[in-house]
Amino acid sequence: MSRGQLVTLDGPGGAGKSTLLQLVTGRLEAAGVTVHATTEPSHGPAGQLARGSTAIFHGHALACLVAADRYYHVETEIEPALGAGKVVICDRYVPSSYALQVLDGVDQHFVAAINAHAPQPDLAVILTCDPVILQQRLATRGSHGRFEDNPDISYAESARFRVIAKMLPTEGIRTLVLDSTRHHADFLARQLTTVIQTLRSLPHQ
Helix, strand or coil, X not given: CCCCCEEEEECCCCCCHHHHHHHHHHHHHHCCCXXXXXXXXXXXXXXXXXXXXCCCCCHHHHHHHHHHHHHHHHHHHHXXXXXXXXXXXXXXXXXXXXXXXXXXXXXXXXXXXXXXCCCCCCEEEEEECCHHHHHHHHHHHCCCCXXXXXXXXXXHHHHHHHHHHHHHHHCCCCEEEEECCCCCHHHHHHHHHHHHHHHHHCCCC
């Protein structure tokens, strides 16, 4: 059995990552592809702590907790699914640490160091959206924690992810930028599904 592919979805809060994950998973499964959909922070013990404690943990402490959860997530969930030949699609991964932890005052080099042993994705998707639209969506959806309580978070995250989208290819990571400002979720899901299916046909590196 050939190894599966790791696809990661990152972008500002409200950009539509969870919706895109659900739609792409459905399309791939309908095409006969076995998919493992997951998220970070994970549903493991460290992930639950990180997800529910952004008001308690800050800066380096939160960055280390998120990285610890990521390694546990990789060991117990992501790697077994990849080994079974599944396409793993993860809602948030290392790029989100480059955004949120840096915005939380942690140096980018520190974030890179503590995540250096996390496997690189076969495809990193950065989902972008106009910050004004993001603010409207967050106001409707409600805050998911300390970061989204900041009224300027949509602008700050958008700026960081623009930097990250340019940085990832320089590190040898195949990167796809999708914009949810003008394009409907179904359109983006069709586009991403096609890219993933093409990726699956390539020799595994």
